[in-house]
Amino acid sequence: MLTTGPRGTKDILPDSSGYWQYIEKTARDVCRSFAYQEIRTPVFEHTELFLRGIGETTDIVEKEMYTFTDRGGRSLTLRPENTAATVRSFLENKLYAGPLPAKLFYMGPMFRYDRPQAGRYRQFHQFGIEALGAKGPAVDAEIIILAVTFFQRLGLNDLKLYINSVGCPECRPVYRKRLQDFLADKLPELCSDCQSRFDRNPMRILDCKKETCTNLSAGAPEVIDCLCDECREHFSQLKVLLTAAGIDYQLNPRLVRGLDYYTKTAFEIQYAPLGAQSAVCGGGRYDGLVAECGGQPTPGIGLAIGLERVMLALEKQKLLPDTTGDIDVFVAPMGKDMQSYAFRLLCDLRQTGLRADMDYMDRSIKAQLKHANKYPARYVAIVGEAEMADGKVMLKNMHSGEQELVAVADVTGKIQRETEE
Template identity: 50%
Template sequence: MIKAITGTKDILPADIPQWRHIESVVLKVMNEFNYKEIRTPVFEQTILFTRGIGESTDIVSKEMYTFLDRSQTSITLKPEMTASVVRAFIEHSLEKKQSLNKFFYISPMFRQERPQAGRLRQFHQFGAEALGSKSPILDAEMIIIPFRILKLLGLKNLSVKINSLGVPQSRENYKKILKEYLKPHLNKLSEDSKKRVNTNILRIFDSKDQKDQEILNNAPLLIEYLDDESLEHFEKVKQALLSAKIPFEVDARLVRGLDYYTHTTFEVISGSVGSQSALCGGGRYDLLVKELGGSETPGVGFAAGIERILLACANEKSLRLNDESLDLFIVNIDKNLSDYAFNVSLFFRENGLSVDLDYLNRSVKAQMREANRQNAKFVLILGGEEFAKGEILLKDMNTSQQVTFLKDELEKVVQKIKSQLDANNLRS
């Protein structure tokens, strides 16, 4: 048997209503905040990610799916979306069309990580990017949007952590201070952290090694060394979140795994998904557009993992969706009426109803069982004595009420079904 590749997962029909629901909530909220959808290719030139994300990051050094195509160009399946959005922004000169561009996306991503609950090698994210403004209010908006989406999905066990990475100069000065602090402890650090001292020292705060964390307990913190500009920007973000009634805490140890962040960085955390608790993360990246060949353009964004959100929703039992149901199932008593039944089904479909019928020449009893299995709201019965008299029978599967129509009164059947469906929707 050929199976799906480790770290990938089939999304089966029974799972699709939950995905559609999340996507519909994302579309609703993005529309409220006036973000426009963007879709980029699944793969890009590798250099986009090595330059954009940073060669010393775990994503680039350990996790990317990279290969040579037939022209010997190095290609990478996109591990994140921000670099791709910025590439499209630069390539199509979108800054010339309007000063502030607000994008959102829903897309698969690819990272060769160790598969675990809520973390796959092909995973899906929704997110947003705003390019063209340095406003701290926009930073706050990037936290408000995912928090609102997650609340609309019924999640309650949420918290927001924020930090500031400041302007590059403050960060570079702090890296020297942190490096000095770590010097006496170098031999005690984990192997990964030893490498990060010279490549991506801030990522040591992300270490899961207990000894690393013990060493860092008394380490100086970046927020203590920020310049006035960075502190003022961070204070305005906090005030905007307070105005929006978003609960948050400042976590001075929160760093993001990508090199392009400046100023605000944040995560939305769920207490319902175990160790992989971050449902969403993001921050400001004022240097990235220029780094990728564009003009100096500030930016801010976030990305949220759909699989992790689904896991949190399942653990909190927050998604109470109506079962997908069929408007009408056509039961055919007389096998000679198969062509007629098919044409009738097309008529109802053209009038906006979801319809199915028997393709397996089953008994009437088996066809009724199938109608029940598909949760059909109505059954139209063709054949038998009624059909010989020029009549067809419509049964309401909820009330068991049956109504007879003439064969040429299909439009009346449509009206009857739609009026009953509308009445049921009003009651629910």
């Protein structure tokens, strides 16, 4: 059917695009106050970038990527997330030679072949933050506080921040062994995905959403008990900084996130009323990712916020602003003979900064007034032969119903004065 879009996609129509602009502007304003700058990467990359960057044992790589071969025989993939692409750009464009940490943000569509449901689409939108080059816990705290600030600016309540440490290559093997020992006799009962993860990445079993696996892994050893001194100190200092900043958080020892590149800090912000899709923000530290992508060892940390889920949360809390496409003035010509004059007036009004439109459908004056109300328009400038001859328009206040003759040169000033009042 050519009249329906692909499954898992959604049109953003004019009656809701204003909501998106509001959320995006809020994100940009917050990033500006935290000194983060925007980066825009291509929507597709070489497939190998995601295989190496995200990890071959992740659900994203194994099941969800949109991968295709181009006419040159190259394997390309629509970006399922943007951290790996940002790291690639960091290396390719030598951002490491500039001031560090490189503090970057992005917004745009991502693509995953997933089962569509409320708040989850196959083309979805993320607002993401990446900080590359700083290894201390202060930048971890800053990233988390930035996310909290974003949600606060939107007015969202009832959000919960969960944090954990997933260790590093030095201490994670110890935890890996303990976890495998705990799960060994339960292996036949785990789902097929978790059985395949047992040898490759057993921590991912803790992230499984299937009830059977969740029950079987209950009581598993906690990674936080296996941390090396460096990771333990890093996590301890992060908690001190969050507390100093007045940020409430809860420890979640099962929080491992769904990507293989995470080290040390992992965090998630949830909005429980969204149910199964309650996570509105997630992120963590990825100190090995830059080297994995071919660069020199460089620490990094980032987050991603799903904008569709943010939209759902704002709807539930009735926090979406009024973004109706109202205009300042609608120019209404009285007949075809007045269209040329009305069009010139329209252009002049727009040059002064007013939001203005006119009739293009040869409607009657009555029909034009009715149409102007649908915007709604605050004023209608009616133009007839008499008005044109005198260099005036009949300016009608659509709220009060009052109307008066106003010189063309005074229309903008009158509308602006009455708006300020």
